[in-house]
Amino acid sequence: MTVSATEPLVPPEVSSVRIETDRLILRQWQQGDLAPVAALRGDVRVGETLGGTLTGDQSHAFAQRMAAEIAARGWGFFAMEDRRSGDFAGFGGLRPVPFEAAFTPAIELGWTLSPALWGQGLATEAARAASGFAFETLGLDEVVAYTAASNQRSQAVMQRLGMVPDPALDFDHPRLAPDHPLARHVLYRLPRP
Template identity: 40%
Template sequence: MVYLETSRLILRDWLSADLEHFCKMNADPDVMNYFPRVLSSAETERFYQVILAEFKEYGFGLYAVEEKRTKEFIGFIGFHRATFESDFTPCIEIGWRLKKNAWGQGYATEGARACLEYGFKNLGFSEVVSFTAEINKPSVNVMKKIGMKPVKTFLHPRVDQDSPLKKHVLYQTRK
């Protein structure tokens, strides 16, 4: 099922053929630079199953993103129910991860804007958050471009204490 289309992107259900590309993307050290580590194929397959389960349970999730012109799978953009222990969870998070060859073209911003509009108009969201490691300036810039406002910094409970990724920023937008 196609959920959203922009001028250059299709945000759709995941296909089994996407899994191989998803594994390669999550094994790329550049793509995973702002995450604790690259993911093995088994870890990516588990993540893929979590994504599919969220769609079944909630009717939304992290949409597979395809570049319209080439039909190439380039990553995901969409929503996730964040449930780790924090004063702002559980919450609806918007997130994105794109293959390196899709960077710098405005795809994350384009897809995230379309997702926010869809989430507020069609899914009934009243508030959406996004968070990332404070040092992840590219994602922080996307958050700003899609109209999100900074709320606070926090120490992510699922990141090692001595990691440079421990300190996170939280951004928010409301309907």
């Protein structure tokens, strides 16, 4: 049996959301996303901000988990497609924070882009669209974003979105060793406008 590159990774249980911006499409994961997400998560530049790189199998498992979450609730961390080229651009969107912390339960606004697309405003564009969906469609009162204290690039995106830092809730990421250089994370909040 031949599997199409546009075949979803999981059978859709519910109709999943598709968010479009001027330059991006945030959509359900497809078979054709597996190789580019493995390349993305295997890139040392990306791993420098996410606590390390992933193997191909780990990247595929991640994509399958994200696809299953979208199939279950209709939204999540979507695959991002560059509308200009049709290429995989990264992933991002919204998902429940997957660990316990002083600020949970909460919905995380997140993004990870291919390094070739950094510096073009695409992360801000995707995050603005996802936060609009969070407030206008889901009716959320707030979303949060967090990143390693050293990740100035992501913090700049958070600031462009109008997110406000909450230093009282900065934390050591529970999925990183306490002595890991990226363990300390900063928390930003974005209330409903």
